[in-house]
Amino acid sequence: MKFAQYKKQAQQGFTLIELMIVVAIIGILAAVAIPAYQNYTLKARYSEVVAATSPYKTAIDLCSQNGDCVSGANFSSLVVTAGVPDATTLTAGIPGIASSGTVFNPAGVTLATATNVATLTLAPNAVSGIAAADTYILTGTRGADGKVIWAVASTSGCLTRSGGKIC
Secondary structure (H helix, E strand, C coil), X not given: CHHHHHCCCCCCCCCHHHHHXXXXXXXXXXXXXXXXXXXXXXXXXXXXXXXXXXXXXXXXXXXXXXXXXXXXXXXXXXXXXXXXXXXXXXXXXXXXXXXXXXXXCHHHEEEEEECCEEEEEECCCCECCECCCCCEEEEEEECCCCCEEEXXXXXXXXXXXXXXXXX
16 A cells, blocks of 8 residues: 555646746747737828828829820829929819828828829828838829829838838
């Protein structure tokens, strides 16, 4: 009966090494997830700037199709400075947007045309992790049929952030 005293007992919990491994795994996952989440929230905030391009793009598309802002095969001179279109641009149907948002800054909107390319630039307000240098630059190239193809310019500040692009 003396051997019954030395009977091995069943394990009743986790060992220290098992707990340390779990903590290390959680730490690694958190180190990866937190920066990704922060970049995701910046993208969500920046979507206000991206959405603000719609009235301009639509107006340029329409005036290009119906010829109101075209001289020959190219754009006529369209100018928006600090969010305010000049008289010719306003006549062509390009809007001036007065309402601002948290991130969108209508005073940061510029539009210029050269030959068959329209360049639309939006500079956001510097708030909530978004810098004023995070510009959103779109180039619209007018085709022979009057359709405008839009692309984000490689010089856009929103593409070159250290944590990843936000536009």
